[in-house]
Amino acid sequence: MKPEVNGERCMRCGACVGTCPVNTIFLKEFTLEINDDCTECGMCVKVCPIDALYMGGD
């Protein structure tokens, strides 16, 4: 499953956006969206400086 964001932790810093190899994370006005073409590589989860992303569904 693609990653999910914990909105209470996310600082909207864009680190995950610039790191995603397939450019599928979008910082919207109030939310962070991950599109379905996510390859589940996990890089965004790892780069997040404050652990706001987690792999969903497990």
Next chain:
Amino acid sequence: MDVKEGDVLNYDIVVVGGGPAGSTAARFAAKEGADVLVLEKRQEIGSPVRCAEGVSLSWLEELEIDNIDSSTSRTMKGAILYSPAGNKLKITERLAGDEVGVVLERDRFDKDMARLAVKEGADFMVKTSAVGLIKEDGVVKGVEARYLGKKFEVRADLVIGADGFESQVGRWAGIYDSLKPKDIMTCFQYRLTGVNMDPDFTHFYMGSSAPGGYVWAFPKDENTANVGLGLQFSRLKGEKTPKDYLDEFIENHDDYKDGEAVDMVAGAVAVTHPPEKAIAPGIILVGDASRVVDSMTGGGIVNSLKQGKIAGEFAAEAVREGKFDEEFLQKYEKRWRDELENKLWRNYMAKETAMQLDDITFDKIIDALSNIELETVTIGAILEGVKKKYPELVEEFQNMI
């Protein structure tokens, strides 16, 4: 400015991103007579601050700025480097020459840069995101944007992508490859008040407190500092996050452990080689979007400003000539590379080696340097200094001396 759903605005140039790179590009383009609009997705230029705010002052004249007193928090007398064992190397003003600098009020600074652009005639819209490119017959004709929930178009012959680390413009244009994990620094910082470091020096802590990077403390006043770290993404192991590394560092350092956080910053910087391309037909990139951060320090403000000026002046020229094809845009590539590329490559190569160093080696380097009189603080002079005591250490860097 207000816009309605479906409005079409017409400009010569649209700049995406109102950071130092975007505002400076807009300033110099407007100064040369172009009609420029800057779009900034945040509601306030420069805020929230996503930066340690350290900057040298060697560029003021080049950027045609008298002074930045109004956006300076504190002027530094030098820098202190710490090895993992706690050995110190003090680099004073006399040694560092022009490179000694100030700690900024970055939010104020970014607004000052915007103000200079407005003075030359540039227009700005905040809380406005570029969401896509407009193309006609394959040619870029501006951007689609959103302002307060309304979608509108900005028609322009040239799009300047100044949208930072997360740059979409570069990706829409298909300009760059994804970053390699070893070339990404993931960062976390607190502004701590109630701390005790020497408030007249910037402080840099090397070694395993921030694998592949370093911890910094940049004083804002007598007892407040931006204390943060950047660490190499590929060295992150297990569950430990950059925040965890920083919390651990602070806990173990008496100068900082009683500080209270009044601000918190997350972010990332690309410490990579200069990009293969910073242009596509109808598009030029500038600042972090074109990956001009200095790989050794992770600092990107100065290069963004310098490249911003080159981009703005070039953009105005393109408008005058009415040429936006890739061949003409090569002039921009050449100009910014002539000014910045050599040093970017050199520091990238130096970073590649420096990241490999272990704690013992850092201890030796700082030890060797603290016992000699450095004449200047260039990479070459540092290596010469280390060579005197630990010749085996500099073998890997030999080609840089």
